Amino acid sequence: xxxxxxxxxxxxxxxxxxxxxxxxxxxxxxxxxxxxxxxxxxxxxxxxxxxxxxxxxxxxxxxxxxxxxxxxxxxxxxxxxxxxxxxxxxxxxxxxxxxxxxxxxxxxxxxxxxxxxxxxxxxxxxxxxxxxxxxxxxxxxxxxxxxxxxxxxxxxxxxxxxxxxxxxxxxxxxxxxxxxxxxxxxxxxxxxxxxxxxxxxxxxxxxxxxxxxxxxxxxxxxxxxxxxxxxxxxxxxxxxxxxxxxxxxxxxxxxxxxxxxxxxxxxxxxxxxxxxxxxxxxxxxxxxxxxxxxxxxxxxxxxxxxxxxxxxxxxxxxxxxxxxxxxxxxxxxxxxxxxxxxxxxxxxxxx
Numbered sequence: 351x352x353x354x355x356x357x358x359x360x361x362x363x364x365x366x367x368x369x370x371x372x373x374x375x376x377x378x379x380x381x382x383x384x385x386x387x388x389x390x391x392x393x394x395x396x397x398x399x400x401x402x403x404x405x406x407x408x409x410x411x412x413x414x415x416x417x418x419x420x421x422x423x424x425x426x427x428x429x430x431x432x433x434x435x436x437x438x439x440x441x442x443x444x445x446x447x448x449x450x451x452x453x454x455x456x457x458x459x460x461x462x463x464x465x466x467x468x469x470x471x472x473x474x475x476x477x478x479x480x481x482x483x484x485x486x487x488x489x490x491x492x493x494x495x496x497x498x499x500x501x502x503x504x505x506x507x508x509x510x511x512x513x514x515x516x517x518x519x520x521x522x523x524x525x526x527x528x529x530x531x532x533x534x535x536x537x538x539x540x541x542x543x544x545x546x547x548x549x550x551x552x553x554x555x556x557x558x559x560x561x562x563x564x565x566x567x568x569x570x571x572x573x574x575x576x577x578x579x580x581x582x583x584x585x586x587x588x589x590x591x592x593x594x595x596x597x598x599x600x601x602x603x604x605x606x607x608x609x610x611x612x613x614x615x616x617x618x619x620x621x622x623x624x625x626x627x628x629x630x631x632x633x634x635x636x637x638x639x640x641x642x643x644x645x646x647x648x649x650x651x652x653x654x655x656x657x658x659x660x661x662x663x664x665x666x667x668x669x670x671x672x673x674x675x676x677x678x679x680x681x682x683x684x685x686x687x688x689x690x691x692x693x694x695x696x697x698x699x700x701x
Contacts, residue, residue: 351432358430361409368402375399423450427520433514436633438520443520449562456628457526460490463594463626465649465656466664467560468494470622470636471592472501477555479503481586484572486542486560487513487529496530497651504536507556511540540591544571547580555586559593563692564604570689573608576680578615582639591617591637596692598623598671599631601697603606604674604692611680611688612637620644622664623671627645631671 353362358391374395374472385391423446429439437448445457455463466554468491472478479502481495487508495504508514517523518531531538539546543561559581564570573593581591593612598605598621605621613619617637636642644665648658681688 354430354432358409359435361406364402364405364409368399368406371395371399371402374673382480415522426522426649427516428679429512431510433512435508436510436512436516438516438522440522445526447523452562452565454488454562456488457529459627460526462624462651462655463629463632464490464494465659466622466624467491467592467594467634467658468558469649469651469653470647470664471556471558471590472498474554474636474638474642474644475590475655476588477586480552480554480586480610481505482557484546484557484559484561487517487556488523489514489517489530491531491558491560492533492536493527494651496528496533496535501535503659504533505539506536506553507539507541507546508661509540509542510533513531514540516536521576521694530611544577544580547577547584549672550584552588553584553586555583555589555590557585557591559591561594563596563601564688565688565692565696567686570681570686571683572682573611573688574686575611575614575680576654578612578617580603588640590642593619593635593637595633595635597631598628598633598667601692601695602674603677604688604695605633607677607679607681607691608633609635614680618642620665623665623667 353365357365370395378392378395418469421437421439423439423441423444425437426440429436434450437592439446439448443457447454472495476499478498481501483491483504484507485508486492487510492506494502495501506514514531517527539589546553559572561572562569564573585591593608595608596604608622609619617639618641620636620642622634622636624632624634642663647661649656679687
């Protein structure tokens with residue numbers, strides 16, 4: 351809570367070790383006359399203290415070398431926030447963002463993900479004056495939304511202020527998101543999405559959840575029935591909800607669990623998938639209390655990937671993407687099944 355956000359992982363490890371070494375040094379001083387080999391012990395303690403002190407001083411250099419070994423491309427930005435490790439890498443024109451070593455996007459193909467994530471719910475919503483983004487602090491989903499001139503106000507809720515600040519200040523990210531973070535229609539809230547939905551009294555025509563995969567307890571609650579019930583309460587009449595939902599190929603059980611959980615919150619659901627080369631087959635769930643005619647959807651703004659003809663393929667699932675089990679459970683706050691299932695599927699692919 352104190353050292354890791356300020357000092358980073360490597361320096362924090364050295365500092366904690368140094369505390370213990372200093373404690374040993376104090377014990378040595380106070381109980382010198384009771385130590386069997388005082389000179390040898392003293393030299394040993396002194397060597398450890400000096401070694402850990404040197405490690406603390408040069409921790410950043412060591413961390414950079416260790417981190418570079420984890421990423422195949424050159425690290426151009428690295429920072430430990432109070433919530434996660436933020437890393438930007440670059441190889442030629444490919445800029446990648448990693449959070450806790452998990453890839454968030456590749457600039458080469460991220461538009462294939464963000465265009466359906468944003469333009470499909472905006473096409474399905476009868477009114478789209480007020481739009482809420484849960485996550486998406488990199489500003490790439492906002493870039494797509496700002497193309498719609500009929501949007502009057504956008505709210506971005508992202509827990510980590512370091513991510514949103516990076517999207518506003520780093521030249522490469524500002525170029526990628528077309529300075530969407532500076533849009534006059536935008537309000538940024540750095541807080542937990544679940545808490546925001548629980549406390550706000552505002553309603554929105556479109557809500558888009560661009561959240562990381564549910565790989566820990568904190569993220570699992572953002573894929574619970576209770577979370578989706580809060581979303582439904584915050585939607586205006588005829589409002590539309592869209593959430594990213596992991597890969598229906600690599601995490602098939604997780605994807606369909608998310609779809610069932612959204613449906614259990616009172617929504618009509620329309621599962622989708624799209625091919626993103628950096629990630630493979632990726633899934634989303636479109637939802638609304640009202641019926642949506644997906645065959646009538648069309649995109650009305652300039653895009654690189656999405657077109658009128660591609661809408662049909664988004665909602666059409668090949669046999670190997672359909673549910674592979676007959677399980678009908680959902681994920682809740684008290685029983686976060688999604689965490690167990692997601693981690694099980696992640697382990698299966700690693701092995």
